[in-house]
Amino acid sequence: MSVKLKVITIGACFFLGEIVSAQQKRNDTINTREIEEVVVVAYGKQKKETVVGSNTLISAKKLEQRSITNIAQAIDGAGPGIQVSTSTGQPGSAPSVRIRGFSSVNLSNEPLYVVDGSPYPTGIAFLNPNDIESMTILKDAASTSLYGSSAANGVVLITTKKGKRGRDVINFTALTGVTERAIPEYDRVNAYQYYPLVWESLRNGYRTSNPTATVATANAYASNNLITVLKNNVFNVPDNQLVVDGVLNPNASLKYTDLDWQKDLVKKGFRQSYDLNYSGGTDKTTYFASIGYLNETGYIIKSDYERLTSRLNIDSQMKDWLKVGVNLSAASSFGNNAVDGASNNSSYINPFSWTRSMGPIYSPYAHDANGNTLYDADGQKVYDITAIRGADAASGRHVIQETLLNKDFSKTFLINSRSYAEFKLAKGLTATMNVAYDIRNFKNSTYTNKIIGDAAPAGAASRTAVTNQTITFNQIINYRKSFGNHNFDLTGGHESIKYIYEYLYGYKQGQVASDNDELVNFITPTSLTSQTDNYRKESYFARLNYDFSEKYLLSGSIRTDGSSRFAPDRRWGTFWSVGAGWRVNKEAFLANVKFVNDFKIRGSYGEVGNDQNFTNSALSYYAYQSLYSLGYNNATEAGILLGLVSDPNITWETNKQFDIGVDFAFWNNRISGSIEYYKRSTTDLIFAVPTPVSVGVPGNSIYTNVGDMFNKGIEATLNLSVIKSNDFGWDLTANASTIKNELTRLPDGQTQIINGTKKLMVGQSIYDYWLRQWYGVDPSDGSPLFLVDDAYANTTATDIRTVNGVLVTTNYTKAKYDYSGSAIPKLYGSFGTTLRYKNLSLNTMFTYQIGGKTYDSNYASLMSAYTQGGALSTDILNRWTTPGQITDVPRMDATTYISSNAASSRWLVNSDFISLRSASLAYTFDVEDISQYGIRGLKLFVSGENIWSKTARKGLEPVQSFNGTTTNRYTPARIYSLGLNVTF
Structure with a gap:
């Protein structure tokens, strides 16, 4: 018997309109059923068969059994064309996402997140993954253009769960697990190896500075000055006898061995989450309610994250012509923040910088002259906060003590609301009004102790308060009509967005009473400031979808946006797209070709904009206005400075995107996938254009629209159902993407822009390295070698020589700069498998990257040819020591080490990697075995995140x-969890 079903798919999750037996589901024999799938698109839904845009679907099923805190983590590896820079190990942190490359240099490249139909400005970190029904990632102009000026970087549509008509359902999920460091530390030398290496630097440096000196004189100098430089001798022999003639004294033994700075900072973390939801519905009303709790402690002390979420979704068919709904969610979080390192790279209180770079001859604990550990009155080891160390080992600071004494707490509370009313005005004609209100209150409090560190001996505290409010109001008309085989779907609407940002910050010094870090307990106010900013956007949009018998597909959209960021005569922009598709499998000539289930050719072209989040914060709200900076007062005399000079004609960056692709499914959908080509060109890139110093412009530059660039690539996805039977199933999926980025225009008269390790030029990508050209090591004397800059090629100097017929220099200031590869990979993607045997299932996902380079400054800091207390990589053991030796590590030398350590192409390393991103093993109990206990579903599972990776170098993090x-x-955390899911 043929059964007609309607299946609404949001993501890849199917809701069956009629109940089929568990055996029928297991057999997956759906070829006798007519299936209609509906996917979420901009401002509505659409039959999957008629979609001409490019998108990636992530269903609730793919979020289950994963220990993810931020739902953006689920985007990693979800589909082609999506790159993710992994989040840090700080609990609650979020990854960065790029969709089809990079659309801007000085504006945001992050996608637009839309939750239940409205932009979500409060941060997706506060969305509970267990509340998510699906995520749809829109990639091309046909899919994104209806979001206009906010859609240049792609759009992520997030749909939360709703109730279903029928019996009420209670679902409970619990996970508990451990967290640990996922990226191993670089290998470094120990104390026995360390002293002879530094001795060697001193000896060789003396000989370089004193060419006529004898080896014996240089050796004696190094022995006599070794501890003078390093300030500490952890061995039980006199300082000048510790290293003699380059050899550690054989009679030397350690006075103490507690030299590990990580021991008190790094530990196993703990993660637990509990989620309870209740859903159901009557003929007229459906409801979904949930509450979730998450608590995660990081593997660094005093780093943890606690989040409580709640949600209520109600939809009611009040009348035949009226449907209303409300979507309410609230969340609160508390974070104990470690120094993440990204914004405090070289800070003395950065635990990763400190523990990585601290030489292996310094203990965090105090000892007496004989090396005995000192204890306080409570029997605890005393931290040595008065230690004198070498110049590279931060004397007078102590990362463990400061981490324990300092405080950095963040609290967030937010409410998000979505409500709508849908009116059926006539057959096929509906009108919908949507209102969204989002408010987020963020508070941060810090305390810097008065015993040791930046605020000693006074102590200091700060308070930060930020409130974000957004009101989104739109009205949408939709009309659907069919004339025979002609099907039309017309959508039109208006939207207004109001955003308010409020900021308050205060900082005081001079602590009065101990154990009180409230501002009232401090004497001197050093800073007190506040700020309020506003942003408005008004929009009008329309879309027409047409298909002929679901065979020939056409789509067109247009949107006009007005943004308060730009001048009144420049703030309106129009964005549009056209798309077409041909479902070849619907043609008569394929009617008898049974193995072809789907074959669609589609293409689109359109324009979208970008006015989001300038790198210069003042431009974010007032891009066209010149601004003055307040607060430059002299006692009671007010002071105001010109802070920003703007171009009144500045406007959007525009993204023009072309896309063509093929979707296919063969042999009863056992093989399916897609392949597509895209090119997205950004015009009117905003750059800081230099001005003469005499003009008096702050920063000597003005931001304006003066650049162009493009990204292009090929994306492919392949899904294989290798085995499909009642008891056993095996599915494989893989995706791959290429990307090429190139600048095609820069500001007039500005042929290059150098920023750190990169140089922007026409014909190059925005992430091409511009570095001194490292040549290697001279086998004759171990000198560091660079290719000579052309300006010095015909000069004579002792630091220029010819090696192997190549003109080189030992002086880094004379080195040639050139392009040295790119950070952008040549190929990236993911692959995974699902294995099912009866009630047992295994899911794995790997991510990978081929090509691209990483400038590993972390490793460079461990390869100094003359360290004065800093750690050294074990690779330094391969340094040059003997004439004729072939090596890529220069000689240790206290005189020439600056050239050896200089920024250059020496520190580039391949970014290739493969990573086991996630895996889960689950057992699902048969309903027949558990129904007698009132349980409708029971699943036990174990899962892992960031389980394993292989990179070009131990310690390297290529997707940082x-x-x-x-x-x-x-660095990111590895998480192992044990979970339970039960449904009543």
Whole structure:
């Protein structure tokens, strides 16, 4: 018997309109059923078969059994064309996402997040993954253009769960697990290896500075000055006898061995989450309510995150012509923040910088002259906060003590509301009004102790309060009509957005009473400031979808936006798209080709804009206005400075995107996938254009629209159902993407822009490295070698020589700069598998990258040819020591080390990696076995995140940033969890 079903798919999750037996589901024999799938699109829904845009669906099923705190983590590896820079290990942190490359240099490249139909400005970190029904990632202009000026970087549509008509359902999920460091530390030398290496630097440096000196004289100098430089001798022999003639004294033994700074900072973390939801519905009303609790402690002390979420979604068919709904959610969080390192790379209180770079000869604890550990009255080890260390080892600071004494707390509370009323005005004609109100209150409090560190001996505290409010109001008309085989879907609407940002900050010094970090307990107010900013956007939009018998597909959209960021005569922009599709499998000539289930050719072209989040914060709200800076007062005399000079004609960056693709499914959908090509060109890039110093413009530049660039690439997805039977199933999925980024126009008269390790030029990508060209090591004397800059090629100097027929220099200031590869990969993607045997299932997902380079400054800091208390990589053991030796590590030398350590292409390393991003093993109990206990579903599972990775170098984190640079940041955490899901 043929059964007709309607299945609404949001993501890839199917809700069956009629109940089928568990055996029928297991058999997956749906070829006798007519299936209609509906997917979420901008401002509505659409049959999947008639969609001409490019998108990626992430269903609730893919979020289950994963220990993710931020739902953006689920985007990693979800589909082609999506790059993710992994979040830090700080609990609650969020990753960065790029969709089809990079649309801007000085504006945001983050996608627009839309939750239940309205932009979500309060941060997706506060969305509970268990409340999510699906995420749809819109990539091309046909999919995104209806969001106009906010859609240049793609759009992520998030739909939360709703109730279903029928019996009420209670669902409970619990996970508990541990967190630990996922990225291993670089290998570093120990104390026995360390002293001879520094001795060697001193000896070689003396000989370089004193060419006529004998080896014996240089050796004696190094032995006599070794501890003078390092300030500490952890061995039981006299300082000048510790290293003799380059050899550690064989009679030396350690006075104490507690030299590990990580022991008191790094530990196992703990993670637990509990989620309860209740859903159901009558013929007229459906409801979904949930509450969730998450508590995660990081693997660094005093880093944790606690979040409580709640949600209520109600939809009611009040009348035949009226449907209303409300979507309310609230969340609160508390974070104990470690120094993440990304914004405090070299800070003395950065635990990652400190523990990585601290030489292996300094103990965090105090000892007496004989090396005995000192204890306080409570029997605890005393931290040595008065230690004198070498110049590279931060004397007078102590990361453990300061971490324990300092405080950095963040609290957030937010409310998000969505409500709508849908009116059926006539057959096929509906009108919908949507109102969204989002408010987020953020508070941060810090305390810097008065015993040791930046605020000693006074102590200091700060308070920050930020309130964000957004009101979104839109009215949408939709008309659907069919004439025979001609189907029309017309949508039109108006939207207004009002955003208010309020900021308050206060900082005081001079602590009065101990154990009180409220501002009233401090004497001197050092800073007190506040700020209020406003942003408005008004929009009108329309879309027409047409299909002929669901075979020939056409789509067109247009949107006009007015943004308060720009001048009245420049603030309105029009964005549009056109798309077409051809479902070849619907043609008569394929009617008898049974193995073809789907074959669609689609293409689109359109324009969207970008006015989001300038790198210069003042431009974010008042891009066209010149601004003055207040607060430059002299006692009672007011002071005002010109802070920003703007271009009154500044306007949007525009993204023009072309996309063509093929979707296919063969052999009863056992093989399916897609392949597509895209090119997205950004015009009117905003750059800071230099001005003469004499003009008196702050920063000597004015931001204006003066650049162009493009991204292009190929994306492919393949899904294989290898085995499909009652008891056993095996599915494979893989995706791959290429990307090429290139600048095609820069400001007039400005042929290059150099910023750190990058140089922007026409014909190059925004992430191409511009570095001194490292040549290697001279086998004759171990000198560091660079290619010579052309300006010095015909000069004579002792620091220029010819090696292997190549003109090189030992002086980094004369080195040639050139392009040295790119941070952008040549190929990236993911692959995974699902195995099912009876009630047992295994899911895995790997991510990978081929090509691209990382500038590993973290490693560079461990390869100094002359360290004065800093740590050294074990690779330094391969340094040059003997004439004729072939190596890539220069000689240790206290005189020439600046050239050896200089920023250059030496520190580039391949970014290739493969990572087991997530895996889960689950057992689902048969309903027949548990129904007698009133349980409708029961599942036990174990899962892991960031389980394993293989990189070019131990300690390397190649996906730390899109621009390929590294920092001493809080590296990602590995999470192992045990979970339970039960449904009543």
